[in-house]
Amino acid sequence: MAGDVKTAIIGSGLIGCGWAVAFARGGCAVSLYDANAEAAKQAVKLLARLAGELESAGMLDGQTAAQVTARVEIADDLDAALGGAVHVQENVPEKLDVKRAVFSDLDARAPRDAVLASSTSALLPSTFTQHLDGRDRCLVAHPINPPSLIPAVEIVPAPWTSAGAMDRCANLMDRIGQKPIRMKREIDGFIMNRLQGALLQEAFRLVADGIATPEDVDTGLRDGLAPRWALLGPFETIDLNAPGGVRDYVARYGPMYAKIAETQRQTVDWTGETLDRIEAARRAKLPLDQIPEAQAERDSRLVEMMKHLGSNTKKS
Numbered sequence: 173m174a175g176d177v178k179t180a181i182i183g184s185g186l187i188g189c190g191w192a193v194a195f196a197r198g199g200c201a202v203s204l205y206d207a208n209a210e211a212a213k214q215a216v217k218l219l220a221r222l223a224g225e226l227e228s229a230g231m232l233d234g235q236t237a238a239q240v241t242a243r244v245e246i247a248d249d250l251d252a253a254l255g256g257a258v259h260v261q262e263n264v265p266e267k268l269d270v271k272r273a274v275f276s277d278l279d280a281r282a283p284r285d286a287v288l289a290s291s292t293s294a295l296l297p298s299t300f301t302q303h304l305d306g307r308d309r310c311l312v313a314h315p316i317n318p319p320s321l322i323p324a325v326e327i328v329p330a331p332w333t334s335a336g337a338m339d340r341c342a343n344l345m346d347r348i349g350q351k352p353i354r355m356k357r358e359i360d361g362f363i364m365n366r367l368q369g370a371l372l373q374e375a376f377r378l379v380a381d382g383i384a385t386p387e388d389v390d391t392g393l394r395d396g397l398a399p400r401w402a403l404l405g406p407f408e409t410i411d412l413n414a415p416g417g418v419r420d421y422v423a424r425y426g427p428m429y430a431k432i433a434e435t436q437r438q439t440v441d442w443t444g445e446t447l448d449r450i451e452a453a454r455r456a457k458l459p460l461d462q463i464p465e466a467q468a469e470r471d472s473r474l475v476e477m478m479k480h481l482g483s484n485t486k487k488s
């Protein structure tokens with residue numbers, strides 16, 4: 173728990189509210205600011221829903237949703253949100269000019285020792301912090317939606333980010349129960365989107381080449397690889413899949429994967445006829461107007477799964 177810490181959340185949309193609940197559950201005092209007063213009002217409802225879902229699932233470490241949301245205040249202006257904050261988490265829209273302008277404001281107005289973290293999905297931290305006097309305290313802390321449920325967070329430095337800022341951010345994430353991944357340097361896609369992108373390339377390839385239907389690919393992952401991957405990462409997985417561990421696995425299966433890799437060198441066109449086939453398969457299973465219902469069902473099943481995995485993720 174991090175009861176001695178105040179965090180400021182800038183932008184109170186989906187991700188801002190998810191972070192507010194994650195920090196508040198971890199004991200932090202949270203001040204939430206949004207440039208749009210209407211969005212800030214909506215945030216109160218979203219915070220209550222996110223915390224309520226976690227309470228129902230028993231995922232608030234014995235606290236009630238009301239206790240958690242009571243630690244979140246809606247700030248009237250940016251300065252009120254930033255006052256006394258040791259960690260600032262920015263969650264404004266994914267536009268470079270908006271991030272640059274917001275970071276200029278944050279660097280000018282946040283306490284000098286506060287870490288300034290962006291939730292950006294894909295912008296490299298160097299692209300919106302280079303111009304700042306306090307650029308050494310700026311970094312990316314990229315969550316998976318919603319951070320109140322999914323623990324992994326990628327901490328990404330710009331070339332000028334100090335080791336101290338990286339330490340302070342990673343330590344705070346640890347204290348509130350997130351799983352920080354401390355990257356050595358920035359790269360497009362960070363870690364998780366690079367892994368996901370590699371898998372999607374192959375999924376599109378299998379359909380484009382007529383090897384498998386979109387349903388076959390989903391079955392292979394959902395009912396094949398993913399159950400194990402919910403428990404173990406890829407290196408942990410292969411370490412357990414040969415009697416002599418990871419080195420033995422590479423000796424046994426490395427040549428097979430090298431042969432496969434020879435056929436994976438070309439990137440695949442995700443558009444055109446391939447996309448037509450994938451879209452037709454998806455719409456046959458799920459009409460467009462039923463997507464919100466399917467999202468809600470996914471989210472409630474995800475809560476159940478994370479509840480089950482809780483003890484596992486805490487150990488690793």
Ligand SMILES: NC(=O)c1ccc[n+]([C@@H]2O[C@H](COP(=O)([O-])OP(=O)(O)OC[C@H]3O[C@@H](n4cnc5c(N)ncnc54)[C@H](O)[C@@H]3O)[C@@H](O)[C@H]2O)c1
Nearest residue numbers: 183184185186187206207208211263264266291292293317
């Ligand atoms: N949605 C996801 O799945 C996801 C996952 C990980 C990271 N992210 C990243 O998180 C960030 C926020 O995404 P989101 O989905 O929460 O967006 P969103 O549109 O739901 O929320 C953005 C909020 O920022 C507010 N805002 C705009 N300009 C502002 C300013 N100058 N100062 C303060 N508030 C301002 C808007 O009023 C809005 O409420 C983006 O960078 C996005 O890439 C999103």
